[in-house]
Amino acid sequence: MSHIRGTNTSIEVLVRSYLFRRGLRFRKNDKRYPGHPDVVLPKYHTIVFVNGCFWHMHEGCNKHSMPKSNVEFWTAKLMRNHERDLAQHAALEADGWRVIVVWECELTKAARDERLARLYDQIVGGTDGAGSTGSAGSVSSAGHEGFAELDKSAESASSDSFIGSAGSAER
Numbered sequence: 043m044s045h046i047r048g049t050n051t052s053i054e055v056l057v058r059s060y061l062f063r064r065g066l067r068f069r070k071n072d073k074r075y076p077g078h079p080d081v082v083l084p085k086y087h088t089i090v091f092v093n094g095c096f097w098h099m100h101e102g103c104n105k106h107s108m109p110k111s112n113v114e115f116w117t118a119k120l121m122r123n124h125e126r127d128l129a130q131h132a133a134l135e136a137d138g139w140r141v142i143v144v145w146e147c148e149l150t151k152a153a154r155d156e157r158l159a160r161l162y163d164q165i166v167g168g169t170d171g172a173g174s175t176g177s178a179g180s181v182s183s184a185g186h187e188g189f190a191e192l193d194k195s196a197e198s199a200s201s202d203s204f205i206g207s208a209g210s211a212e213r
């Protein structure tokens with residue numbers, strides 16, 4: 043109940059049962075992979091994480107807002123979660139997996155049918171589905187995947203610039 047990366051939270055079950063009904067077979071919470079992905083589809087070289095917007099700091103999402111008390115504690119804790127997510131996704135992608143993140147806010151009653159149908163297309167079709175629907179949902183998932191890449195390069199860039207003196211401008 044209080045697990046941070048819960049197993050069998052309702053949103054994970056929602057995604058898994060949909061994919062199962064569509065005929066996909068997968069491993070769940072596979073401990074061999076970083077982050078114990080919720081859904082692993084070896085046949086499609088695809089891994090799906092179903093992320094709660096609060097715990098995984100979904101950027102720009104109205105379901106993610108910092109608690110009003112213990113702000114430092116929560117900021118540090120959630121940033122750690124977030125950075126760990128990015129590192130895990132990067133490691134999986136480096137091993138040849140396609141990583142898809144489905145966010146809690148994409149699974150509201152109003153949004154879930156479209157999102158789940160698109161997820162199936164993403165898995166089976168091997169595309170990110172962008173352009174086929176043009177919905178706001180596709181922007182957020184594509185944006186997140188892109189962000190993992192960006193953040194990796196930003197990380198090395200920023201550590202360089204912290205070491206360099208303030209006067210030495212960009213490189």
Ligand SMILES: [Zn+2]
Pocket residue numbers: 095100103104105106145146147148
């Ligand atoms: Zn969200």
